[in-house]
Amino acid sequence: MxxxxxxxxxxxxxxxxxxxxxxxxxxxxxxxxxxxxxPRIVIDTMGDFYATCNVNTHGKFAPSQEVDRRMDLARAAVASFLGAESPACISFGQNMTTLNYALSAAIGRTLGKGDEILITQLDHEANRGPWLRLQEHGVVIQEVRLLGSGLLDLNDMAAKITSRTKVFAVGASSNALGTVNDIALARRLTDVVGALLVVDAVHYAPHFPLDVKTLGMDFLLCSGYKFYGPHVGVLYSKPGALDRLPTDRLSVQDPAAPHRIETGTLNHAAIDGLRAAVEYLAGWGSGATLxxxxxxxxxxxxxxxxxxxxxxxxxxxxxxxxxxxxxxxxxxxxxxxxxxxxxxxxxxxxxxxxxxxxxxxxxxxxxxxxxxxxxxxxxxxxxxxxxxxxxxxxxxxxxxxxxxxxxxx
Ligand SMILES: Cc1ncc(COP(=O)(O)O)c(C=O)c1O
Known part of the structure; x- marks a missing residue:
């Protein structure tokens, strides 16, 4: 269309x-x-949540079972939005920044002194600060240079992805300059050295169709309030990637993905609203599937x-x-x-x-x-x-x- x-x-x-x-x-x-x-449908969906099922998940009574159903639907809708393998790849959190702090802290626990993380001069602080913090544990941070043209220096990027690189954290698109980065190239280069690729898609997700499977990143983050939804952070993890990480979590918490990184009670009404936002967007397209x-x-x-x-x-x-x-x-x-x-x-x-x-x-x-x-x-x-x-x-x-x-x- x-x-x-x-x-x-x-x-x-x-x-x-x-x-x-x-x-x-x-x-x-x-x-x-x-x-x-x-859109109105997001507001109405959240209102309906509070009016009909404002209870916690996993109870043995009808409103709670309704919340479980809505959470399953929301994970499935966001998985479709991102082109993810399954709803189990989708974790929710307060916002992108908070999720990225949780992700980087968990990845940081798997790193040693002298391991390197590559970030960029172009990125939003939400994809720099959480990684820079890991310097406290002896991790070395490298930065891809930003050129005056608003593009990343790809030669610099290639030179700085080495056998010491364990993570490359890069934005799909700049919220300041509109630059779209070459994520496929970042994936090829990180694959050669076995580094994780973490993509900040907060500014990309509202403006382009996303296909995490084709791009093949390990982790991708985005934020519902940038694409017509409420304030909910989203983390996509490649199947198996989150299960290997020592995340901060309670002993009583479900240790499996996607819950492994979801601490405390989620904002269920907002997650329900995010599902409505994804369905609203889909309503402007045609096709047999969501x-x-x-x-x-x-x-x-x-x-x-x-x-x-x-x-x-x-x-x-x-x-x-x-x-x-x-x-x-x-x-x-x-x-x-x-x-x-x-x-x-x-x-x-x-x-x-x-x-x-x-x-x-x-x-x-x-x-x-x-x-x-x-x-x-x-x-x-x-x-x-x-x-x-x-x-x-x-x-x-x-x-x-x-x-x-x-x-x-
Ligand atoms: C490119 C980019 N990354 C990350 C963030 C942080 O997102 P959040 O507000 O969900 O933490 C923003 C917010 O403006 C952003 O534009």
Whole structure:
């Protein structure tokens, strides 16, 4: 199927927040990389959970059995969303950062002094900080260099994956610059030395169909609130990968995957809402199975978002005083996230002025602080970031462009 302006316009009616007008302002939500709005079905699903089965799992009474059923459905839906081998590959947690701390601590226990972990200068701190922490135990951290173009230095990456490398932690896509990294190459290089590949797909998952089986990573993390769901972190583990890890867990806890890393009681209502978000996305695609509908929908949404972001990118770069950072749109594989700086006005002041007009864009480093530092932008207040979602329209971007023109003059 195709996802067109008309589909996007139609989908806007499904998101109650898009018709909410604080102080009478029509809002243009262009802050998708920070988090997306949720469709009514997600809100209703969570409301229904609290109204009908707000009890714990594994009880011998009907509401509890209903929670078990909903949790099974949610794992199956997220497994379909990611193209995972089975629902047992899907663990849930508070958010990506918390899950990555738990994962890295467990992997860290299997490492010795002098073992190396490779991270990148481009990644969000959530895929750097948890690994950097392991230096306390004698693990050596290496970093793949970020080039001025917004791409990772692939020669540097290849040179730093050696027999000492035990883990390569890399983002599938940058939340600051929209760069899409070559995960297939990362897999080939890590396979040669037997290193684990841990992929942060938080910014990739909302914008591209994912297929963890084909890409073959050991672990992948993403976050429901970036793809129209509630705040739930997701960890995919390749079959067998999690069972080998000494995770932090209680002696009474199920030691098998996917529960092995799920400490305490999960946010069941939000997990149920995440299932509704995945099914909502699938509803925009066609096919015989949920997986087919997801891939079809995500491919179509991806193309739509790419077109919109390219329109903004091509227009904003011609404005006097505006500079676009990150890779250009000649390659298809680029997330619909465009960051700029403006001469004479910092990103914070620009975002504030635009915010007053109902244009929601983000400023600063967005926790990709290392990348913003490497680009020499930390002292200048970082970047002004625009992110396109399935409900974004050309009108939203025209309003943003008009706002930027006003700021520049
Ligand atoms: C690329 C990327 N990785 C990781 C995270 C952290 O995700 P969470 O908020 O679920 O911990 C974010 C959040 O913005 C992100 O954009």
């Amino acid at each position: 195709a996802f067109t302006d008309e589909h996007s316009l139609r989908c806007r009616a499904d998101f109650p927040a898009l018709s909410h007008k604080p102080q009478g302002l029509d809002l243009a939500y262009l802050d998708g990389p920070g988090g997306s709005q949720v 997986r087919e509908r997801i891939v079809d929908a995500m491919s179509a949404i991806s193309a739509y978002e790419h077109g919109l972001a390219k329109f903004y990118h091509d227009a904003v770069r011609t404005l006097p005083g505006a500079r676009v950072w990150g890779p250009d749109f000649s390659a298809r594989s680029r997330a619909p996230t465009v960051s700029i700086t403006l001469d004479g006005i910092g990103a914070g002041a620009a975002a504030e002025a635009l915010g007053k007009e109902g244009i929601c864009v983000w400023d600063g480093h967005f926790y990709a602080a290392r990348a913003v530092g490497v680009l020499g932008l930390s002292e200048r207040g970082g970047l002004l970031r625009t992110g396109v979602s399935m409900y974004s329209s050309r009108k939203d971007l025209e309003r943003l462009l008009a706002g930027i023109v006003k700021l520049a003059s």
